[in-house]
Amino acid sequence: MKNTPITTHAFSWPVRVYYEDTDAGGIVFYANYLKFFERARTEWLRAIGVQQKQMLDEFRALFVVKATAVEYHASARLDDELLVTVQVEKTGRASVVFLQEVWCRERLLTSAKVTACCVDMDQWRPIPIPEPVLKLMNPKLFSTVHRPAEKAK
DSSP: OOOOOOOTTEEEEEEEOOGGGBOTTSBBOTTHHHHHHHHHHHHHHHHHTOOHHHHHHHHSEEEEEEEEEEEEOSOOBTTOEEEEEEEEEEEOSSEEEEEEEEEETTEEEEEEEEEEEEEETTTOOBOOOOHHHHHHTOTTTOOTTOOGGGGGO
């Protein structure tokens, strides 16, 4: 069976590996995959209509990462063109669990489960995800139409 990125209700974002992302051997430093995941989640939020600045201004709320579980399968190298996927596994009252992957063509490099929690900006305590934002996060409403990475080829 051919490996392919998750596509059911998934979003993908292209990332190129720059020199700053690598170690002395030209291999992506393991912690930089977390940055790639973060960028893809941010672009996913934009694609569904959630502006983080507006969320701060309107609701005094923001998302923070509560937990990550990352598995490294293969290495990305300098100048590789990667595809980072985002899929909502589940939403809770104050949290969202994402499944994320990093691909280089048909090769899975990294997979992760990331839990983000909505917090009050002033008290830094968990709060319910604002209802308008939560409605936009419904995985059934989000389809593969939002896949800018396909244009990058």
